[in-house]
Amino acid sequence: MKLKTALFCIVTLGLLMATSTSAFADEADVAPPEGLQEYAIDATHSSMVFRILHTNMGYVFGMFRGVDGSFTFDPDNLDESSFEFTADASSIFTNNETRDEHLRSPDFFAAEEHPEITFESTSVEEVNEGTYRITGDLTMRGTTDEVTVMADQTGEGMDSSEQFRRGFMTTFAVNRMNYGVDAMPDGLGEYVRIIFSIQGYIPADDGDDEVAEE
Helix, strand or coil: CHHHHHHHHHHHHHHHHHHHHHHHHHHHCCCCCCCCEEEEECHHHCEEEEEEEECCCEEEEEEECCEEEEEEECCCCHHHCEEEEEEEHHHEECCCHHHHHHHHCCCCCCCCCCCEEEEEEEEEEEEECCEEEEEEEEEECCEEEEEEEEEEEEEEEECCCCCEEEEEEEEEEEEHHHHCCCCCCCCEEEEEEEEEEEEEECCCCCCCCCCCCC
């Protein structure tokens, strides 16, 4: 009896997986829209995570929970493609409120005086299929410095709301000293590694956008 139950469960799971895979494949096979398209960043499904070395012992991780922005993209017209995003400096989160308040203070991000961290691209180039070199201006704590990042397109297709989406992810490092975030030079590393993953969707023509909350 136990063997029959186990076989039934395996078959049922297999059918569910096959159905799910088929549905995903149908969405993935949808041809992307032609021409230059503007995408709104879905903040619910986008993340800006960072890590920094602490006392040369180990890494501390954190994130910015308030991310917004947009990008304009056409793989056949990269000269007109662009990316821009904004992170709310006060939304920094490292799972320690005392530390987070210190990071918002003038010792680090001075979030009250400089509430936004921004990026605006100046050029987008394809390096390999689905991999792009994006150069632009990163502004933090009132200081702007040029950065170049390598970004991979992580996917494209229709979502459950029948909106076309694209996803991108990049990992890069910045020297915090270049932006005046120079407190605790003996306790924290100079370089901060940032992992930025975004999903963008083409807004509905009627402006009635439905973005999943999970």
